[in-house]
Amino acid sequence: MRVLVKGAGVAGLTAAFELAVRGAAVTVVETRHGLGGNASWFAGGMLAPWCERESAEQPVLDLGRDAADWWDDALPGQVTRAGTLVLAAPRDTGELDRFATRTSGHRRVDDDEIAVLEPDLAGRFRRGLLFPDEAHLDPRQAIAALHEKLATMGVKFHFGCDARPISGFARRIDCMGMAAADDRLRGVRGEMLILRTPDVSLSRPVRLLHPRFPLYAVPRTDHRFMIGATMIESQSAGPVTARSMMELLGAAHALHPAFGEAEIVETGVGVRPAFPDNLPRVETDGEIIAINGFYRHGFLLAPAMARQAADLVFSQDRTKEHAHETDGQRRGA
Missing domain, CATH: 3.40.50.720 (NAD(P)-binding Rossmann-like Domain)
Structure with a gap:
């Protein structure tokens, strides 16, 4: 055929x-x-x-x-089968609890286990959720x-x-x-950054919860990290906006201050089709x-x-x- x-x-x-x-x-x-x-x-x-x-x-x-x-x-x-780590700042632990009630396949981790899973995040977060079967x-x-x-x-x-x-x-x-x-399709605009810094090492994707602007950081090779992403109801494929850039960088800095000194290797926009x-x-x-x-x-x-x-x-x-x-x-x- x-x-x-x-x-x-x-x-x-x-x-x-x-x-x-x-x-x-x-x-x-x-x-x-x-x-x-x-x-x-x-x-x-x-x-x-x-x-x-x-x-x-x-x-x-x-x-x-x-x-x-x-x-x-x-x-x-x-x-890479290392799971996903979901974190929240101490002031946003309510977001972590809400995330836990809406999901399954996770276990709670404390600051000691977070330090074992991701040593570079040691002392920065008290509580998290580990989804061990994700990749x-x-x-x-x-x-x-x-x-x-x-x-x-x-x-x-x-x-x-x-x-x-x-x-x-x-x-x-x-x-x-x-x-x-x-x-029937509509476009959902997703903006992302690729940052490079040798001062941060992550073994798995990390999601940082925030009531207004949640973020994920996905490790790549050569000290690079994919930082994303916005979800904007738009079919525009134009460049990343200044607002989104500031929010993505601010959330990355909240995850680890070393991202503030990272190189911005690339910005990108993907328009995702959705019913x-x-x-x-x-x-x-x-x-x-x-x-x-x-x-x-x-x-x-x-x-x-x-x-x-x-x-x-x-x-x-x-x-x-x-x-x-x-x-x-x-x-x-």
């Missing part, structure tokens, strides 16, 4: 992988001239279904709890590695390409995100299957959505084969 996948973000690449491992001949087309620049490129890469349940519906936990295993199987060595990855490394692996599996890629003139495919998978022709209920969809329209609406859960939910899409592709194919065989039996009769 020949399948065309439109879009080389996390949705398109995971769908291509699920299809390829099941034996489909897959071609991926992307209007951009290379990997990157889309919402996936500016993601945090946190595989944190229990933490996300604090503000998300139950399906996010149900669909995302196996994401770390999927990424580990697809790209061995890309996933994280570097989205850019994961996207590049998945692209390389797909190429070795025979998946064909065409960048800077419009899919409209391409024909000869049994199925088409639309993973175009905000570029999809779907007026009204903030839950993703896998939908069919004739020969087209659409995957969209990941909101802030792209790397967490893409594997489950990719599996659903691949199941649909092959179940539809079996249905057509059965109908063809039955029709042939009738003609033979």
Whole structure:
């Protein structure tokens, strides 16, 4: 079966992988001239279904709890399984208690255990929550590695390409995100920073709760940290605003003062597609299957959505084969 996948973000690449491992001949087309620049490129890469349940519906936990295993199987060595640490300043411990009541899969930690988990945060926080079964990855490394692996599996890629003139495919998978022709989608703008400082070391993503501006810091290689992120109801992909920059930097400084002297390596904005209920969809329209609406859960939910899409592709194919065989039996009769 020949399948065309439109879009080389996390949705398109995971769908291509699920299809390829099941034996489909897959071609991926992307209007951009290379990997990157889309919402996936500016993601945090946190595989944190229990933490996300604090503000998300139950399906996010149900669909995302196996994401770390999927990424580990697809790209061995890309996933760090060190859990997530959620902290709050002493004046904001009410936020920590509220977070705990809305989530599961955690245990409370005191200042002594926080110092063991993250020595550079010793003495700064009295209480926290550890989600030991969560994980994280570097989205850019994961996207590049998945692209390389797909190429070795025979998946064909065409960048800077419009899919409209391409024909000869049994199925088409639309993973175009905000570029999809779907007026139900809205954009949710997420702004992020990448800071570099050798004076802070973290072993896992740390979420700092604040009643107005919560923050997460995700460790990367080379003393870099992804600091994010805003959630603004906007489809504007313009540069990071001064207000957001100040709030992100202020929250990072509250986590550790050394971030005040960090280099600002990069700022970025990703516009994340979301349906009204903030839950993703896998939908069919004739020969087209659409995957969209990941909101802030792209790397967490893409594997489950990719599996659903691949199941649909092959179940539809079996249905057509059965109908063809039955029709042939009738003609033979």
